[in-house]
Amino acid sequence: MKFRHAIVAVALLLAAASGHATPAPDAPPVILIQNATILTVTKGTIERGSILIKDGKIAEVGPSVKAPQGATVIDAAGQFVMPGIIDCHSHIAIEGGVNEASVSVSSIANTLEVLDSDDIDIYRDLAGGVTAANILHGSANAIGGQTVVIKLRWGQPAAKLPFEGALPGIKFALGENPKRSNFSIPGQPKRYPATRMGVEETIRGAFSEARDYKNSWDAYNKKVAAGDKSALPPRRDLRLEPLVEVLEGKRYVHAHCYREDEILMLLRVAKEFGFKVRTLQHVLEGYKVADELAADGVGASTFSDWWAYKVEAYEAIPYNTAIMTRRGVVVSINSDDAEEATHLNQEAAKMIRYGGLTRDEALKLVTINPAIQLGIDKRVGSIEVGKDADLVIYNHDPLSAYAVVQKTLVDGRVLFDRDKDIAGRAALDQEKKDLLAKEKKAEKKPDEKKPDDAKKPDEKPKRPANAVSRDSGLDEIVMPDGGAQ
């Protein structure tokens, strides 16, 4: 495995050298995309239009925009431009496991602290048109870890990935996963909670503590403000701090849920403690309580057509999105899976068939709606002057299974270019061969390696035989190492 990482690292360097989708460290270029069908999402469709990009932002959009001197011109005749896809439920770019599954309240864990900017899934999702993603902790806990929204700035270090100004989040999870219905570790006792009743009490218990904790800090701060120099601060509690931020509206709750009853349970608990749930994730029975969701104002982020992989997904229907949309809920379609993320445009297109959404409504499911849900809609999610130049260019109408991403831009830089990717493959292959040859040569030196360590180059670690074929199900079937689903 280590040597594979070496290859990727070298590939990255090589990519940088060959101009393979890696920006220069200086200012973003001035780019004019012209002759494209522009799907603005919020302001209709412009046929044969142009987009001028300056300083990483959309400077002009319209049927006739002149290219300033020195601008790089991308001729997109016959092609389609839409806003970069925003994936409201992702587990890419996380080093190690996504589940701190040992406890029922794992709010101390934080995906921000384990971002892995070398994860190849960042690049692959860019190749599928994704430009921003909500990087969530797993669903093994009623209250899970802290979460972060990132931009897919491939080639940048981890510290540059977080979406500036986007509120951090925290993952909650209801139902089968936190109660460990489909999962047990031999020799280990069952963990509390093991019922939906217990899941509610776990959340209520944690927020009761958080409220007391907040009160004790408020009291302390009041004393200090009043000039009390002898006041002792409460002992810091890293587990409760993120929950206090939820109570103060400084941190979004993204709650994994399936069944109608547990969805309403969470909304009741949130009301009791005076906070808002920002998004319901999966929410596959959201269609049953769509009016209640609309009344609450909570967002719904769901799958296109997944169903039947567990009991709580047995009444999941692909019409979920359409029903919730018609009843006034802001809905997004997410991936929960690095591969699924590469064709979210197609997943959104299905909603035209399953329930009759309009084309613009379908496009919104993976652009402006997830942007609204993540509180980043002033910056991204539509093609409008002043917004970030996070864009995807397809060779075909993106609401189709025949569309292929040609270029993806983040902050006005082309970070994925299909032609360049294809052109660069021979060099990458050669680099890999050279590295393998070098390794082989090193292996021959007697003292350096034991023969057992000499792995065949084409050997790869295997998933367990009965693991699902997609590493997605991360939230669905909790793998021991915290592998997602």
Add this chain to the structure above:
Amino acid sequence: MFRVHRLLVVSTLLMPLAAGAPGALAQSSPSQAYVITHAKIFTVAGTPIDDGTIVIKDGKIAAVGAAVEIPSGAQVIDGKGLQVYPGLFDGVTQMGLSEISAVNATVDTSETGNFNPDVVAATAVLPSSEHIPVTRAAGITEVVAAPASGGFDSGGSRATVGGQASAFSLAGWTYEDMNLKRSAAMVINWPTIESRTFDFATFSRKDRPYSEAKQEYEKQINELQDWFERARHYAQAIGHGGPSDFERDVKLEALVPVVRGQLPVLVFADRARDIRAAVEFCDQQKLKMILAGGEEAYKVKDLLRSKNVPVILRPVLSEVEEEDDPYDVLLTQPAELSKAGVKFAIGSFDNSFARRLGQNAANAVAHGLAYNEALKAVTLYPAQIFGVADQVGTLETGKLANVIVTDGDPLEVTTEVKYLFIKGQLTSLDNKHKRLFEKYSNRPKP
């Protein structure tokens, strides 16, 4: 809300014939003849007919063409603006064998033990599975259900010899109604050299030296070879009536058609090394091989072509395992195999994702595969590969009338199936999902 109601009315109008047939299965009377007129007909056997007619009678396609006589008493469907195709064929599923993958009690995909040639998928296919009408609504009219084939909907271990895969149509009161071929192939999961495994007994990762993993692999291959040797001897014995002390063995008996070359082996393998080993093994053992999975089939395309090994490819929309492989390696593979002359079908390898079959074929077209080849990869080619092309796979006179009528390209994600025939019977497109959609669309405002 208004919009939803309007849609419901429209969808009801579009299915007037199906709507008249109540009940769980909702198929028309077997004796009723149907004619679809003025439709664009993609026979898959020849060039499309722009303004064509197809006649369906006694369960079969009675006639198809531009100028066809309409029999009296036939129900006529005006196909103006619609398109007619053979129903899609999903070459690897766990259809009917698994209802809710996380609930063991509903999963019958994988028998315990490592050599189960005698178990047959058809035995445990549940005709009333909710997956069947849901899959049908995506235009899929027939499938192969393969035991021990893994997948999102399949729990349990994957036996080396998994059992017999069955081919059937997606409608019927009993399996017998649905049957195309009870024993269509023998599932073999090709052993792999795994130096990193996950041990479910201790719930931990286990690393072991390559040499040890290789030793175990060789042991498994020897064992497999031994089974076929014994089956060959057994075949000889029963061929000669058997000696007086001849002992029946149901497992060896199940392998007899395999060693006689009558029943193909459906070998699941993805890595090039494993595919190569499997092809060599089947060549030596004189087994008729179908490759299933084949993520790295492109790396051994010449071998597959020279040995005439057809492939059921897993979905092109799957994760690329090697991080230094091109991101689109699975998407471009069908085009590459097609160019090399390797025969392949595309399968879903799944139940709940079976309805993405057309989407997967379309994605292969987007990455260079000729459209006609993509269409054949989900109709004619799986039918040929499993030896049921005399029954299904194209719209030709005399074949079973497994037919779909759509409002567009059946591979496209926005296309809707308007009518569906299985064995000549107009079959309901209603399903659990549509029923829940209608129920909750009509929920009064609280």
